[in-house]
Amino acid sequence: MANHKIGIPFVISGPSGSGKGMIVREILKRDSENYRLSVSATTRQPRPGERDGVEYYFISRKEFEDRIAAGEVLEYTEYCGNYYGTLKSEVENLTEAGINVILEIEIVGGNNVRRIRPDTLLFFVIPPDADTLRKRLRGRGTESEESIEKRLARAEKEILLAKDYDYLIVNETDRIGAAADEIMQIVEAEKHRMRYHFDRVAHLFDPADPVGEQ
């Protein structure tokens, strides 16, 4: 079945300090051909050097809102007066080409994505324990103790929303590769789902035109 190319969309969420960004980079490093990070759309102005469709899709506020109303935005958030979100079309273009699409988004967005794209897998990344989370946030050296405590308090609340996620990935320290492997194996396993192959089963006995290999 390896030659039946299926693209799976999946969300990776987790508290700040969980290391989800590093896991995403590791997945892309391991297989940049079959895995792609979704490019977001935004209503903010492009900065010098930013290209439409590369860093972001730059669209007008009117278009963004029209697309939300039409159910064509998988998830979005408003930040400093601008919209940021994931276009349904972006994910469709990639999955139809047999590419697995990674959406690195906030926890609240995950369930929204699945409402519109029911084949989306939701991964939640946590550190092995709260102390590790604290250490990682401090280790960045870029934030005040107050800001770190704020992030932790937020993580403590947000984390309960993970109940509706499909899979838990524990990101042990120094084991980014293992976490990336786990996610990639789950995504590959998903490609065996009957819903992607039932045609082949139903036509197994057709004499003239065998379905399956493409």
Place this chain on the structure above:
Amino acid sequence: MANHKIGIPFVISGPSGSGKGMIVREILKRDSENYRLSVSATTRQPRPGERDGVEYYFISRKEFEDRIAAGEVLEYTEYCGNYYGTLKSEVENLTEAGINVILEIEIVGGNNVRRIRPDTLLFFVIPPDADTLRKRLRGRGTESEESIEKRLARAEKEILLAKDYDYLIVNETDRIGAAADEIMQIVEAEKHRMRYHFDRVAHLFDPADPVGEQ
């Protein structure tokens, strides 16, 4: 999370000649510690040398019917006047010990199992094409052409029931190992399901008694 021992029950079904029995034996050969074939219960008399709880659980007709009525039989069939089926308790004992339980049963039984044990995964095994199925049945050399045609006609009907199965495994000729690997990887992936770990997430910030490693 490797030390959090979870046992997954799973059904393997497929038409006669799909090679499902060989795949089951291959899985047990690869990991007999963590995978076990469910022992069925039957109302027929034990044959010489058969031991209760090894080849079968030998129980009375009355007990079998009482258990069906109590919802304690995951699936069963009647053959030559005797019941054969899978006891809910058999699967529970194994999964609670962290062992993955294989149920090699007819297609009609699969959905019944899941009604009672919703965590059950359903795998459907098919040959790459109908010709291969025909060849495998003929290759056994034990059946008349008429009996083979009957099996094929039955397979053609039964196969449509696979729509409700979770995963399709194509058993390519001479690739039993690959099919066994696919199933084992899907079973291992399943162990990352949030429902098995949400306690760990919910208690991540508990200071006194960190949950997780056991």
